[in-house]
Amino acid sequence: MSDIIGKASADGVTVEVGVGGRLRSVKLTPQAMRYGASYLARTVVDVATRATAKANQRYAQTLGRDARVSEALGLGYDPELASDDDFDRDWTRDDR
Template identity: 85%
Template sequence: MSEIVGKASADGVTVEVGVGGRLRSVKLTPQAMRYGAAVLAQTVVKVAAQATARANQRYAQTLGRDAERVGQAIGLGYDPELAADDDFDRDWTRG
């Protein structure tokens, strides 16, 4: 099985994580650097939370009907609002 990932971007910051929030990559554009350290740090944390919600949602989808119960029990719950991914590449597995 391919690894499930979640990816999110905002304000020049792109974060990719595995299930549970294991960090895979952080990419910063010059735009992200313009706002200073405090704003950059807040943006990275916000984007990482969104990416984690997406990865956990995708994991839950693989579990089927018991997904919510099992996911919550093992600490892989997610906020559906954060998991919304209108702009995310639909191929969320990586080989």
């Protein structure tokens, strides 16, 4: 489960999380820094939410048809947040 990641980007903010939303990285471009603290904070949270939905969706996919298990573990997701054009098939990583 720890090898599954979700990644999302918006407005110069890129967030990578593990299943359940464990933060792995946050990257900010100079563009992102121009928006101001309040907007930047909301953007980081929104992008992290999308990345978490992607990671949780991918975890549910590894379980096959029985997605009830991921729901029972509190790893549900909003399919609208999990889907977008930047889907990357290489969503597992071996950090060992």
